[in-house]
Amino acid sequence: MEYYFNTSLNENFDDVIDKVTDELKKEGFGILTEINVNETLKKKLDVDFKRYQILGACNPPFAHQALEAEDKIGTMLPCNVIVQQKNDSTVEVAAVNPLASMQAVENEKLIEIANQISDKLKRVINQLN
Known part of the structure; x- marks a missing residue:
């Protein structure tokens, strides 16, 4: 099993960020965090790195269900989406x-929730294509 789903686009980086954000919204996700990795690496280490952004996406109803099913699951939230x-x-x-x-995590309820979230992220x- 792959630990990610991916696709490639021949489009402008900033346009792809907007497109990803719009598609996430359609599936009930909001963006909690945006990490600009290349800017952070430049600032902290003075190194150049390709454009790379991490979007921390959260679907509140599913996050609530997951936290109710397993209170330590917050260590694995939010769902990260990268654009590079x-x-x-x-x-x-x-x-x-x-x-x-x-x-x-050995919790069947959590697996059910993860299946539903996986389906949404696959969509x-x-x-995007």
Whole structure:
């Protein structure tokens, strides 16, 4: 089982961020955090890195269900979606497969929730093309 779902697009990086955010909203996700990795690495280490952004996506009803089922699951939230510049014309989007990580937790209710979230994130990735 892969720990992520991904796709590549031949579009502008900033346009892809907007597109991903819109598709996440359609599936009930909001963006809690945005980490600009390349800016952070430049500031902290003075190194150049490709454009790379991490979006911390959360679907509140599912997050609530997951926390009710397993109170330590917050260590694995939110669901991260990355957008990275692969080359001059290609931008990759990858979303975590929550089912892959949630299987480490022996809780059947949590697995059911992770399956539903995985389906939503797969749809987000598939709708980008």
